[in-house]
Amino acid sequence: MESLYRKYRPLTFESVVGQQHIVSTLKHAVAEGRLSHAYLFCGPRGTGKTTMARILAKSLLCEGSEAARATGASGCMPDGTCPECEAIAAGTHPDVYELDAASRTGVDNVREEIINSVSFAPVRGAYKVYIIDEVHMLTTAAFNALLKTLEEPPSHVVFVLCTTDPQKILETILSRCQRFDFHRISNEDIVGRLRFICEQEGFAFDEEALEIVARHARGGMRDALSTLEQLSVFGDGSVHVDDARSLLGEVASTVLSEFACKIAVRDTVGLFGLVRVQADEGNDLMELTHDLVAHVRDVYTAAIAGPKTELFDGTPEEVAALVEEARLFEGADRLARALTVLDDAALEMRNASDPRLVLEIALTRLARPETDLTLEALAERLARLEAQLAVGVPSGPMDAAQLAAAAGPH
Known part of the structure; x- marks a missing residue:
């Protein structure tokens, strides 16, 4: 064949x-x-x-x-x-x-x-x-x-x-x-070509599965067609979204949104729980980190540019959701730091003996900047203090209960 x-x-x-x-x-x-x-x-x-x-x-x-x-x-x-x-x-x-x-x-x-x-x-x-x-x-x-x-x-x-x-x-x-x-081929063009081939070959397919294949091809038509062929064999002539996620380690957009929201509200325990679920389901944590970087980049773009749909591949509803996520962060600078930390983690995970630990440490640095002594983390802590002072949090010495209440959830 x-x-x-x-x-x-x-x-x-x-x-x-x-x-x-x-x-x-x-x-x-x-x-x-x-x-x-x-x-x-x-x-x-x-x-x-x-x-x-x-x-x-x-x-x-x-x-x-x-x-x-x-x-x-x-x-x-x-x-x-x-x-x-x-x-x-x-x-x-x-x-x-x-x-x-x-x-x-x-x-x-x-x-x-x-x-x-x-x-x-x-x-x-x-x-x-x-x-x-x-x-x-x-x-x-x-x-x-x-x-x-x-x-x-x-x-x-x-x-x-x-x-x-x-x-x-x-x-x-x-x-x-x-x-x-030669440019990387757009996801829209790749999906269109995959759809045409599925129709020619008589493959039953889910539109979302083709979109997943296109994203993972990263602009390469040959890689997209190789993946499509693998999925069609695996699905006995059908290309299903669940098979695509399983084969490619794709994380659902709702899960990525959960990660971003918990980073925004500094919910460290919740983040660790999400990582555990992904690990227990056998998902590739390195691929998860790459997907999370791509998602946070979209949120960062939404924070900078607002709901300008021409800058995104998603539907207007998906773009509106990204804008809402961006509002949970204190500003674009915090999102920029999140991108840097997650990208560094993705690189470190390649040679790490325990990729899960690398990801958990990175998420902790993002949710609890007081545990991170980098200049970026210190700048984020100062920005938080300035925001607290702006809304009337006392600037003088506080007892342990007041400090805990001012710091918010970790």
Whole structure:
């Protein structure tokens, strides 16, 4: 059985999702014959860099490409169905060379597969296209060997360099390429594509399950399709929200709201109880912490910007709930500190022998700043004292009962 991400890999410009700024530019370049001899495709994994490189190769070698360009109708190229396009999709076209620089990094590989063959004329088409994936993995010697070819390539050659880390590529290489930055695909676009695939495959699905998959894909369509396939197998042809939460460690938004509210009112005991429930249910506490960081970020945004729905992915009702949560905190500064503490905890949990303890300590620091001697915590305590003085709490010495009443719940 063919995997979903291979089966539904875009074959034409029109089927690409979420990268319209690149699609539009490349289509115009092909239509007008204004091609660069070298392109650099940058972006996170799973956002379509190699797929776009193959589609560009198809648009140059498609059987109808020359006639279409002559008549000004090349906007519909490639058609994705001719023998040339099918050979490129299958990786068997003699004029399209794909080099995986992650496994073939040396100068000898570059000389053998590129430099020694670049001057030969195309076998079947008007162009030869070299696609180098993970190009940042090439050695310095390999880059230098490639540089001369990039400087003065034959007119029939087009290079497409793909990378997730353009900072590692030599400036001399970057300056000779036309650069395109691939964006993380929006959750809305990913959900739309997942919905389409479920309908095509006959999968029963919960809309919320698709939203969970999209969030965890973090802008990568390939990761989203791999997760969807795993869920469909697990659910015997169905994609259910409970299965998605179980597989991905997703925490319900209501639970995250509970955590945020208890942090806001400084309910340490309640926070420990929530952590215990999550641990007893077998949920991944590191994933919980990541989800909590994302949720508190939304609350922080609500505290700064108010109910401006264009800044959020949720419904107007969900945005209104975030605004209400933000009001429970004394201000945006406290939320900013919460984000810092939770993010530090998420990093520390990776190598901790007891991730639960790390999370509990972080929550204690947020609920009881008097236990934390950092400057941020001291600033929060001063802000609380100023707020108490503003509402008439005595500023002079107080006995133990008055101190307890002024401090509020911990």
